[in-house]
Amino acid sequence: MNKYRLCTIDVGKNTHILEDYRFEDGILGPIDLAINLHLNKYKSYQYDVYSPLNAIIFGKGPFTGGALIGMHRLTFIFRSPQSSTLHVSSVGGVGYRFMNSGLDAVSIVGKGRKPTILVIYSEPDCRLNIVYDSISKSELEDVFEGFNGFKGVYALTYYLLNRYGEYIRRYRLRPILIGPASIYTINGAIFSFDIGFHNLSIRPGSEDSAARGGGGSVLYNAHNVVAILVGGLCEKALFKDRKWVDELIRQLFNSSYGDIIMKTTEKYKYSSKLGTGGTFGVNYIMYRDLIPVFGYNMIYLSRFLRLRLNEYILKYFWSPFNKIVSRESRNWFTCGEPCPVTCKKVYNGKKVDYEPFNALGPYIGVFIFEDTLKLVEYADSLGFDIIELGHVIAWIFDVVKNGLLKPGEIGLSDHPRFDPLTYRPNDSHKNMELACEVIDGLIKKDNWILRMISDYGLRYTVKKLDEAYRDRVLDKNISFKDLAVYVAYGEYGYMSINFYWTPGMLAPLYILGRYWTNYHPTFMSPEEYAASSLERALMEYLIDNSGLCRFHRGWGEKVLPILYSKLLNTDIDLKKHALRMYSLIRLYSIKAGAEPRYWEGKKVKDIIATIAGEIEVEEWAKKFSEDLEEGLRGWWSRFNDYIVRTLEG
Ligand code: SF4
Incomplete structure (x- = not known):
């Protein structure tokens, strides 16, 4: 543990080099490294966001090994096609497999000639192997359409399990991959699933993504990389001294390690006071009428009306989840690293978290839990960042509700039910169907406005629409920009926000x-x-x-x-x-x-x-x-x- 090891992989040349950085020089983890590389080596700010010099850098922290619980996330850093500046996004549990590669970080540069699959693994003596493999674009699209009964990112995972099963089992590899959204939009997430090695299948609840900022879109469009398998059998430099940790925790907190974890993570496991657990379970109870719904239009309602909407949410959205997940099945899992918090609450095989479920739930006027479940499953399979997707859908619904566009002009078959004053929970089904139409349109790009959103994002689109429909904007006294919720960067950069008022x-x-x-x-x-x-x-x-x-x-x-x-x-x-x-x-x-x-x-x-x-x-x-x-x-x-x-x- 005296140096931070980077492997730079040029997927254009199929070469790699190893470099060691010293902690005392201020490289304490992957973000430090990535900032230095992007600013001083690649100067990626000078180029197009899909330049092969927009390195995707991912890495773990220096304290992996298992003794310290919760230290095994993998952090991705890249220049975002949405914000136009550096973005950081992380995924749970992947560091637990990556740590055995003998590497601390990987930087991907260059661009593969064909869609590329990288297998990065080490032998027990820590010798590093990198396999440069590929898949044709048409085969990739076929896989996304369906493989082993699955679609999208799930299908690609099973394809990898099928093709590299022996490697995966022997070297305990974890896949990192993209879905169709990364190919067709600037809103593609980087997905990863922990694998059950005995039966080569996805372990329930372990699906996770470095979703925000469009990292998957960069991985595909800048580097032509569709999947990376990471892991190995190298044990060197892992921190395994649990006794040392126990002693440290006792000195600091006067408590056992297990007790302090349980005390400080109660919200994510189970709060007996609230009778629920996990971000989904707790947030709707904790924030109540402050939860953003209807594209943030709840800010215009009285507290009384907001509380009435919250009653709908608790009855139709939260209770079905809580009945099954907190009381009956108690299907709680981890992100992939052994962790007593088991924050991954799984309903009918699907992990349920607050942000994606609110994004494709109450935020877009879907209050029936099962409807949102279907939507999240669908959007996940396509590999979207669901928070951004929820913002796009809510904005489209709002634009139509305000009469700036007719439904058909933006690929919808009907009017969404997006007025909180007249809304009834049964309107969920209609909004779910229309949300599916938007999702399909973003991938197929068969509508010029949806294509613009897919290619350039929401902020660029609202600016163009404000020009294109100037008369309507004047007539309605509201602009396309007025209805969008994002923080702006530079000329066209933006980041849609998490669901907090x-x-x-x-x-x-x-x-x-x-x-x-x-x-x-x-x-x-x-x-x-x-x-x-x-x-x-x-x-x-x-x-x-x-x-x-x-x-x-x-x-x-x-x-x-x-x-x-x-x-x-x-x-x-x-x-x-x-x-x-x-x-x-x-x-x-x-x-x-x-x-x-x-x-x-x-x-x-x-x-x-x-x-x-x-x-x-x-x-x-x-x-x-x-x-x-x-x-x-x-x-x-x-x-x-x-x-x-x-x-x-
Ligand atoms: S199981 Fe949950 S709480 Fe534990 S490390 Fe993974 S994401 Fe964090």
Whole structure:
């Protein structure tokens, strides 16, 4: 554990090189490495986002080996086709297999001539092998259409199990792969499934994805890579000293390791007080009427009406899940690493999490759980980032509801039921059918607007539509941009936000679309909010950089500084380190022309203003009611100034 090993694979030349980095030089994990490579070596900000120099870098933290629980995520870093700047996205449990490759990180550059499959594994003596294989585009498309009774990413996984079964079993490999959404849209996720080696099948609940930011689209379009199998039998440099960990935890928390994990992760396992567990189970109970539904249009409703919608959600959406998952079957699994939290709650074979289920559930006007289940399964099989997909669908429904487009003009067969005032839960079925039409249209690209969304994203599309339909915009007194919910970067970059009613998700920060911000439903002065958001962003940086699962942050954040100093013998102030690296992310964004821009649509501004009123922060609620635009600009600018000042140090 005295160096961080990178393998750079050029899939254009079928070559690889190994390089070792020293922790004391400030490379503490995959994000540090990726920022340095993108800024100084590849200079990817100069090129098209699908340039082969837009390296996909993925890596684990330095503390893998099994003794430390929750330390086995694999973090991906790339320049995002959505935000146009660097993005970070991670996937659970993959580090648990990747650690036996003998590598800490992989950088993929170049572009394969054919759709490429990489097999990266090591022998027991840690000798590294890389197999460069390929699949024709037509065979890949056939596989996505159906293999072994499965479709999309599931089918490709079974294809890999079939083709490389012997390797997978012998070298304990885990697949990382893309689906059709990565080929046809800028919204493709990177998927991974843990494998049951005895019967070569997907282990239930272990499906996970580094979904946000379009990493799958970069993997395919920049590098022509469709799948990577990683693992091996190398045991060197793994940290396995459980006794040391037990002792450390006892000193820090005066508690056993098992107890502190259970105490700090209760929400994700099971809360007996709430009678539920996991993000889906807990959030609908905890946030109630603050949950974003109907494309954030609930911000325009009274609390009374929002609570009525929440009653629908609890009855038709949450209860069916909770009855089965929390009480009857208790099918709880892990992401792939042995972890007592078993946060993966599985309903009828499908893992249920808050964000994707809200995205294709109440957020798009689908309140019947089984309807959302079908949608999530379908979208997952196609390999979409479902949060972004939910935003696209909700925006389309809103655009039609507001009369800016007729259903047929955007590939819909009917009007969605998207008015919360007249909505009844039975309207779910109609909205589910229409959502399927959107999903199919994004892949088939048989409608010019859907094609534009697939190729260039939502922000580019709203700008073009505002020009193309200027008369309608004037007539309806609302623009396409007004109905979209995203944070803007540069000219066309954007990131759709996670489902929390909070200014933190929309604030001028450099990596959003995840939890690198203060995401609590709260409001404060811009400086105070910026300070709390930056502090959270830096902590999340350290979490992702170390491969720690954020569900373990309750104890993990306190342990990280000790791990770096005692296990790696580094004398680095982690907070200062994270601040320095975050300022390099900002530098990259400036070079890429993708700095945060002021809020540009009405709904985004209303999300900010309404939460100030909701939380009853009098000073700002008053400012917003006197002059909304001036108040918002003032808040945004002061927030931004604080961040820039702090980063410039
Ligand atoms: S809490 Fe869940 S995602 Fe995190 S390590 Fe445990 S099983 Fe994996």
